[in-house]
Amino acid sequence: MHFWAFIGSLLLASGVAMGAYGAHGLRAIVDVPRSIEAFEYAVQYQLISALGFFAIAWATNHFKAGLVNLAGLLLLIGSIGFSLSIYLLVLAQWRPWPLVTPISGGFMIAAWIVMALACLTSKPKHSSFY
Template sequence: MHIWAFLGALMLASGIALGAYGAHGLRAAVTVPRLIESYEYAVLYQLISGLGFFAVAWATQHFKAWLVNIAGILLLIGSLGFSVSLYLLVLIQWRPFPLVTPISGFFMIAAWVVMAIAALTSQPKRSSFY
């Protein structure tokens, strides 16, 4: 089992489920447009991160694995912190740590910067893209 692909699949499956709830049930529970928009951003970033984990899984075979794994950890921290903090805010109006969302966004950005460094500093191992 490849942990990054596994996490990507879980993120995508739960993102689709949460997106479906947002499209069909959320408006009955939440009437503030800004909160609905925040929920939609949480789902969007979760889905993007889910695909990102598949990129991380691929990259471990093609770039410096230790750097790619750092990127994966940063992406995991960032994507969970970002989306979960917004889900909690929208669904139960709970925001114990107001800076979790922006700090988590920074972690997601850092993940892709580390991935870029891994791509830039690695010799191609095998790929039809080179």
Template sequence: MKHFWSFIGALMLASGVALGAYGAHGLHNVVTVQRSIDAFEYAVLYQLISGLGFFAIAWGLNHFREGLVNLAGLCLLIGSLGFSVSLYLLVLIEWRPFPLITPISGGFMIAAWVIFALASLTSHPRRSIF
């Protein structure tokens, strides 16, 4: 499963860089409202941060309780995709089928890191530099 989370992290980072480039070079031709441009930039930022977070999840599998770390990874995946994709859809095609998806997804991201913190506190590390 460690390789899965690294794979997801790499995909999130690659697509985040691509979307960030689009935001910097092409978005202004499609969107003129500054608030929408800001929302797109936040979506990219959180996607990139989450992409790095998946590498922390992969690392945590070698050091902490696997079940909790995988649960944290699942929450991060649900949260980061829900958060960023909901904002991309809102900005690019003005589609928001479920208005609460963005804040609920943010809650999933927060839960992911709380679960990861619990995994670190309740585990006997197998190998750790900390």
């Protein structure tokens, strides 16, 4: 089993489920257009991040594993914190830590900067890209 691909798969499955709920059940409990839009953004970012974990899984075999795994950890913290904080705000009107969402977004950005550094500073082990 590859851990990052496993995480990506779980986030894809739960993201599709949350998207389906957003499309079919959310409007029954939320009637504020801005909240519905925020929920849709949370789903979108979750799904995009989930696909990113497959890139990270691939990169662990091609670039410096330490940096790639750090990128994976940052992305995991960021994507869960970002989407979960919005889901909680929309579904439960609960926002215990207002800065979780923007800080989590910062973690996601940092993950891809670290990944860029891994790509830039690593001599590829083997690759089908070049």
